[in-house]
Amino acid sequence: xxxxxxxxxxxxxxxxxxxxxxxxxxxxxxxxxxxxxxxxxxxxxxxxxxxxxxxxxxxxxxxxxxxxxxxxxxxxxxxxxxxxxxxxxxxxxxxxxxxxxxxxxxxxxxxxxxxxxxxxxxxxxxxxxxxxxxxxxxxxxxxxxxxxxxxxxxxxxxxxxxxxxxxxxxxxxxxxxxxxxxxxxxxxxxxxxxxxxxxxxxxxxxxxxxxxxxxxxxxxxxxxxxxxxxxxxxxxxxxxxxxxxxxxxxxxxxxxxxxxxxxxxxxxxxxxxxxxxxxxxxxxxxxxxxxxxxxxxxxxxxxxxxxxxxxxxxxxxxxxxxxxxxxxxxxxxxxxxxxxxxxxxxxxxxxxxxxxxxxxxxxxxxxxxxxxxxxxxxxxxxxxxxxxxxxxxxxxxxxxxxxxxxxxxxxxxxxxxxxxxxxxxxxxxxxxxxx
Amino acid sequence: xxxxxxxxxxxxxxxxxxxxxxxxxxxxxxxxxxxxxxxxxxxxxxxxxxxxxxxxxxxxxxxxxxxxxxxxxxxxxxxxxxxxxxxxxxxxxxxxxxxxxxxxxxxxxxxxxxxxxxxxxxxxxxxxxxxxxxxxxxxxxxxxxxxxxxxxxxxxxxxxxxxxxxxxxxxxxxxxxxxxxxxxxxxxxxxxxxxxxxxxxxxxxxxxxxxxxxxxxxxxxxxxxxxxxxxxxxxxxxxxxxxxxxxxxxxxxxxxxxxxxxxxxxxxxxxxxxxxxxxxxxxxxxxxxxxxxxxxxxxxxxxxxxxxxxxxxxxxxxxxxxxxxxxxxxxxxxxxxxxxxxxxxxxxxxxxxxxxxxxxxxxxxxxxxxxxxxxxxxxxxxxxxxxxxxxxxxxxxxxxxxxxxxxxxxxxxxxxxxxxxxxxxxxxxxxxxxxxxxxxxxxxxxxxxxxxxxxxxxxxxxxxxxxxxxxxxxxxxxxxxxxxxxxxxxxxxxxxxxxxxxxxxx
Numbered sequence: 031x032x033x034x035x036x037x038x039x040x041x042x043x044x045x046x047x048x049x050x051x052x053x054x055x056x057x058x059x060x061x062x063x064x065x066x067x068x069x070x071x072x073x074x075x076x077x078x079x080x081x082x083x084x085x086x087x088x089x090x091x092x093x094x095x096x097x098x099x100x101x102x103x104x105x106x107x108x109x110x111x112x113x114x115x116x117x118x119x120x121x122x123x124x125x126x127x128x129x130x131x132x133x134x135x136x137x138x139x140x141x142x143x144x145x146x147x148x149x150x151x152x153x154x155x156x157x158x159x160x161x162x163x164x165x166x167x168x169x170x171x172x173x174x175x176x177x178x179x180x181x182x183x184x185x186x187x188x189x190x191x192x193x194x195x196x197x198x199x200x201x202x203x204x205x206x207x208x209x210x211x212x213x214x215x216x217x218x219x220x221x222x223x224x225x226x227x228x229x230x231x232x233x234x235x236x237x238x239x240x241x242x243x244x245x246x247x248x249x250x251x252x253x254x255x256x257x258x259x260x261x262x263x264x265x266x267x268x269x270x271x272x273x274x275x276x277x278x279x280x281x282x283x284x285x286x287x288x289x290x291x292x293x294x295x296x297x298x299x300x301x302x303x304x305x306x307x308x309x310x311x312x313x314x315x316x317x318x319x320x321x322x323x324x325x326x327x328x329x330x331x332x333x334x335x336x337x338x339x340x341x342x343x344x345x346x347x348x349x350x351x352x353x354x355x356x357x358x359x360x361x362x363x364x365x366x367x368x369x370x371x372x373x374x375x376x377x378x379x380x381x382x383x384x385x386x387x388x389x390x391x392x393x394x395x396x397x398x399x400x401x402x403x404x405x406x407x408x409x410x411x412x413x414x415x416x417x418x419x420x421x422x423x424x425x426x427x428x429x430x431x432x433x434x435x436x437x438x439x440x441x442x443x444x445x446x447x448x449x450x451x452x453x454x455x456x457x458x459x460x461x462x463x464x465x
Numbered sequence: 466x467x468x469x470x471x472x473x474x475x476x477x478x479x480x481x482x483x484x485x486x487x488x489x490x491x492x493x494x495x496x497x498x499x500x501x502x503x504x505x506x507x508x509x510x511x512x513x514x515x516x517x518x519x520x521x522x523x524x525x526x527x528x529x530x531x532x533x534x535x536x537x538x539x540x541x542x543x544x545x546x547x548x549x550x551x552x553x554x555x556x557x558x559x560x561x562x563x564x565x566x567x568x569x570x571x572x573x574x575x576x577x578x579x580x581x582x583x584x585x586x587x588x589x590x591x592x593x594x595x596x597x598x599x600x601x602x603x604x605x606x607x608x609x610x611x612x613x614x615x616x617x618x619x620x621x622x623x624x625x626x627x628x629x630x631x632x633x634x635x636x637x638x639x640x641x642x643x644x645x646x647x648x649x650x651x652x653x654x655x656x657x658x659x660x661x662x663x664x665x666x667x668x669x670x671x672x673x674x675x676x677x678x679x680x681x682x683x684x685x686x687x688x689x690x691x692x693x694x695x696x697x698x699x700x701x702x703x704x705x706x707x708x709x710x711x712x713x714x715x716x717x718x719x720x721x722x723x724x725x726x727x728x729x730x731x732x733x734x735x736x737x738x739x740x741x742x743x744x745x746x747x748x749x750x751x752x753x754x755x756x757x758x759x760x761x762x763x764x765x766x767x768x769x770x771x772x773x774x775x776x777x778x779x780x781x782x783x784x785x786x787x788x789x790x791x792x793x794x795x796x797x798x799x800x801x802x803x804x805x806x807x808x809x810x811x812x813x814x815x816x817x818x819x820x821x822x823x824x825x826x827x828x829x830x831x832x833x834x835x836x837x838x839x840x841x842x843x844x845x846x847x848x849x850x851x852x853x854x855x856x857x858x859x860x861x862x863x864x865x866x867x868x869x870x871x872x873x874x875x876x877x878x879x880x881x882x883x884x885x886x887x888x889x890x891x892x893x894x895x896x897x898x899x900x901x902x903x904x905x906x907x908x909x910x911x912x913x914x915x916x917x918x919x920x921x922x923x924x925x926x927x928x929x930x931x932x933x934x935x936x937x938x939x940x941x942x943x944x945x946x947x948x949x950x951x952x953x954x955x956x957x958x959x960x961x962x963x964x965x966x967x968x969x970x971x
Contacts (some may be wrong), residue, residue: 070745070746072566073560073563073565074532074565075567076568077829077831079525079556079829080534080535080560081537082535082552082553083536083538085537085538085539101515103501103518105539121594122502122516123514124511125511126512156556156559160562164563214890215889286508286616287616287618287671288669396885396886396887397884397894400882400883401896402670402912404670404671405668405669405670405671405911407712410894411914411916413887413890413892428892430715430914432971462971464967464969
């Protein structure tokens, strides 16, 4: 990439003439792609018109003498107006006794993140995005859905990470996302670094249509008090990310802003049931959350954060690795890339529902982002739910739910269930619900 | 203005033709120039200072039948403009092939030439970086030193943003949207000795405080500094007290909500439902038409949205280059007008109100709120700064004004933590920082979700206390686009018990 080469040259020149500048590192993403939306049964239109977008973004980190550092965002103008940018970087350098030097990894692993077919689409074969949306619209309308919304995004991203020690990480990736939502009530999505398989498109459309149909039939039930909450896998993943993963970040742990303390990690405090392991893996080919290394050049890989229910390591960047005494780690990307597994056999999703005497399947909640993740407690409205009675779906209910999510993960009575196509299981536990 | 430098690009657009047919193309181009500074202090130390810039343009093309295409880049030059125009025209052709939705309403706009530049009393540079850092460290340490169980993050963000919008009809408007805020995240963490059970893990509670503005005045002007300190202290004490708080039983209660929660109510429960771009599925629409005249609230209550000079969410010109109007959505209890963008106003049966906003030049405009507020006729007067009003004061005010019966359970919800709405079903939620049961000696409970039905809750607002306080800031994330929002109400609103308004709990 021409911009990266030029920026490298300009930074090296700056380093030669500015003795205070000890080292530099930058990340650049040169991304371009296509997006098309489907709103209220129509593809395109004023709010979801087919769109082409191209941008260069990134960040730069400068290390100066006397523990001074610069952190800044990068854009496409940086080489054209380098002196102006450089003067600003110099003026906004800050003192940080805990700031860290460059990290030089022994090796950056390889992971395939490019789908040539996705590249073709970005290159101007725009039929595919329209066809996917059209297919979803037609088939979900056949399911009897009044309103179909959706969106597809196909991008190509050229990422370059370089530093003044000669590190050069350079790779392409092709993130692809789409979703369908019907009747403002239920939707499913796809998010990987490849085009979806036909079976995946079918599953998303069929699940969306089938579950939305069930959500059209209200159940005559009044909830009050303890009930079995059955979180669908995407809902469980959102809960888990908000209430548990957030609390594993080293910056929060070290600064006493997490549920967990540094001592908890050093003592490997049990926080989950002992059959449970939590892993981050950034090297699964074509996975949306995969990458070869972090922005600081910490190699990606597979890392166990919780083993047999016990904390192993916080998720730490270089600064908080140094402050915490743990090794730097890769981090889950975009709320994904973590995998909760059990050493015990898990039921299938259908078995879990069949075995539920009285419970509520939660497909959507309102307000998760408003919850205090440090407390582990939740109080939410579950607006799209199905009541289960004696293993059968009784109809749609809405409930206000509350409980202790982190606490529930330690209880023997809590259950997990695998569902096809999902990274993480569904989850059944006892909490309070009222309607 | 910095966007004056884009004249060559504007000249290119003025002369532009469809690259394929040579015919005139209808376009709306948005050129953006933004500079950001963020200073992050964590427990008295500088965590990071970062800067950023964004310069780019988005070109929305509407062909003769109303089919649309859009292209955007982070480079601004006549050459890039030509490339984007060609791509947007191509995508509009693709839209035609797939029988997309058409819309020609933008072509009815009248040309405008306007420049609105909000002066900043304390722009970037009014303080040196070291002065900013020192002030923020002092503010941070002052709160952290209140109690050893506290951990405090303080963030200042300063954004200097300018826009230029040009259209094929000759429109060329320029405006700026400067904004700033100081934000505290305050976490209290109990030691084992103060945990409810000796063998249980420590309790943790996080609360927030903020002060928005348009420049560095948020950390320079003494009135702002006092207000910021008072808000942060109040939030810190709340987080400490929450460590031992119990959970409230779920139920339908009489409520008092503060102005920040009232902003959440206006924004989540009503503002979104009044945005005409989604009226086909909104509870305030019928067959896509706005239900003007419908009675939705107490006749003393009005809901107003519109830009306010000096406000965090101020935007005088819309993202299609038209004037942003102040709209009385609810006029004394009656549904009056929608927040209408040009593409959906006619379909909704309301006049356009210039409600179009975008997060940045890479997005298409959608109808959004700016500063939304609930106004109540003849509120109970209160001669006190909002920050100094305690739950004890509030109980006394209710008692003096015969708004609480002996033995009546009234909950006071304080601190807005965000919310969400499904306008199609009329379901809304928002979360508070803490809940007090108002009694001679108020009892604090853990926060719980406040949820209900849009059309029920406003009917239950029965009174208001204090003057208007309209600086409850936030970021609205509709359709994945984050834009600044602000608003409020009188200091407090009183909401009568309603079977469709529920406080979550045990």
